[in-house]
Amino acid sequence: MSENHLTEELDEAKITVNEFVSGTKKLYIESYGCQMNFADSEVVASILRSNGYSTTSDVVEADLILLNTCAIRDNAEQRVRNRLSILNSNKKRNPELKIGVLGCMAERLKTKFLEEEKMVDLVVGPDAYRDLPNLLAEVEEGHKAVNVFLSREETYADITPIRLDSNGVSAFISIMRGCNNMCSFCVVPFTRGRERSRDPYSIEKEAKELFDQGYREVTLLGQNVDSYLWKSETEQFTFANLLEKIALIHPDLRIRFSTSHPKDITDEVLYTMKKYDNICNYIHLPAQSGSSRILELMNRTYDREWYLGKIDRIREILGEECGISHDLIAGFCTETEEDHQDTLTLMDYVKFDYGYMFYYSERPGTPAAKKYEDDVPEEVKKRRLNEIIAKQQEHSLERNQMTVGKVYRILIEGESKRSDEDLCGRTDQNKMVVFPRKHYKKGEYVNVRILSCSAATLKGEIVD
Incomplete structure (x- = not known):
């Protein structure tokens, strides 16, 4: 997640940097989208390690490039297409280079990638990663390879993931x-x-x-x-x-x-x-909309009152300080200004700590694409999204201000991005805290008193 929790996580790509001791071939892998994709990449790395691959952070020296993809928004798909175009230029320098697409884009776009656009050598769905060695053998023989079979049993429970970029x-x-x-x-x-x-x-x-x-x-x-x-x-x-x-x-x-x-x-x-x-003491509880009418069209199986009842129950059992974040979609099919106002007033009621906010992007093959017209103009979607983001920034600041003067137990995750003189870690409620290093190290727990805050970050000092 981004540090301020307000950027579009689904558009972020993460590149592996760890290198295995064993393996003569070099694997370069990028992951896009949700945390599940990053976890899946660690499973893939483990499977390929036993097939002679180590990882590299240098795309130029890779023998195999894999993109673990996200299909939840059109923008994510376009980024992957652009990335593939760039990576294919590497084949001019290294004709033996193999390129593959993994994950959620595999099923829907396998034909385009493999046959129409000829951008990749293999396409592998989320349940077919065990088959990667066999698929790579097919590619080595000069064939295109694909496996997008969806399993009712596969959980990869017996595979120990390789912790990438950890x-x-x-x-x-x-x-x-x-x-x-x-x-x-x-x-x-x-x-x-x-x-x-x-x-x-x-x-x-x-x-x-x-x-x-x-x-x-x-x-x-x-x-x-x-x-x-x-x-x-x-x-x-x-x-x-x-x-x-x-x-x-x-x-x-x-x-x-x-x-x-x-x-x-x-x-x-x-x-x-x-x-x-x-x-x-933190729960990510996607709302998607504050309008009961829109929630019904989304087939979320709850209405506004149900959602707010869950929020009340969380606060009743876990206290007002429990961190709660959300997902919200602006401009879903037929959304009116009244529906949009319902979303804003829901935010006012809950006062989320932070959230992930997007405007609606129709995905081919989904029930919404088949049944509803994507009829909210893009400029209206963007305006509503900006209003949602602005309100969330207000609430994030308000919630963060509640922490000032209090002491929290923090797990040190590493150095601050801005200065190696500072360390950082998160509170129980998933809020990032930055504080002077002193003599403490990554992986230790410390008590930190919060001195000040922005909408994104808390600043404090260690209480010895």
């Missing part, structure tokens, strides 16, 4: 894959398949190994973590059960999770968060 303190753990919610604007059910939950014991094992390696924070990932459900003949684990299991590993292992769906988050989850100090 700070050595925080790591992602995927706990489930796919999504059963059919939000009308969303491509995820079509690109990632149906929902399936990972064995809790494999999740616990991965978290324990990370702690033993010096990691002090894990983020449990899923398209909708609250619907996590794993069953055997003798046991059943809900998300609340899983949270407790990971919390019990060690008090110094801090736990975050994303993303929650308003219709599924339960009191059991909230009370589990309250019970364990190492489960962070």
Whole structure:
């Protein structure tokens, strides 16, 4: 996530920088989009390590370039296309170079990439990464290769991810894959398949190994973590059960999770968060709109009153200081000024700590694209989005000002971006704090008193 939490996360690309000790071929991989994609890239790196690849941060020396793609917005697709055009020029210097597209764009655009535009050598969907060695063998023989099969079982539970571009303190753990919610604007059910939950014991094992390696924070990932459900003949684990299991590993292992769906988050989850100090007091709860009419068109399966009721319950159980963030879409099909005002007044009621805000981008193949006309003019979408962003900046500043004078336990994540004289880390509520280094180091916990703030960042001093 960006430091100010107000930029468009889905347009960010992250390049791997870690290098493996073993492997003679060089893999260069970029990840676009949500945290799930970054976690998937770590699985891909692990699979390819056993096939003779190490990673490189220098695209020029790569033997294999992979782009792990996002299809949730048109802008993300255009960025990937532009990036592929640039990367293909590298083939003039290195004719043996292979280029592939992974992830959510694979299914929808496989024909264009492989045959029409001839931009890539292989296309691999999110459930087919185990097949990468076989697909690369096909490419080496001069063939184009594709596997976009969606599985009802694949969770990659037995694969230990390679931590790419890691700070050595925080790591992602995927706990489930796919999504059963059919939000009308969303491509995820079509690109990632149906929902399936990972064995809790494999999740616990991965978290324990990370702690033993010096990691002090894990983020449990899923398209909708609250619907996590794993069953055997003798046991059943809900998300609340899983949270407790990971919390019990060690008090110094801090736990975050994303993303929650308003219709599924339960009191059991909230009370589990309250019970364990190492489960962070923060929830990402996408609203998407403040209008009940628009929410129905979006097929979100809740209305405005339901959402606000969940907010009330969170604050009742976890307190007013619980960090809450959102996703909001401006200019969905048929959205009126009244609907837009409903979104703004919802924001006024909740006063989110921060959020991810976009204007509606129609995605081919989604229910909304089939049933509704994208009839809100782009200039209106952009104006409404700017109003949403401006209001969120006001609320972010107001919420951050509530922290001034208080002391928070901070996990040091590394040096501040602006000065190596300062360190940074996040509060329980997921707010970034910058403070003088003194003699402390990355991975340590410190108590920090907040002295001042902006809408994006808190500034403080360590309380010895």
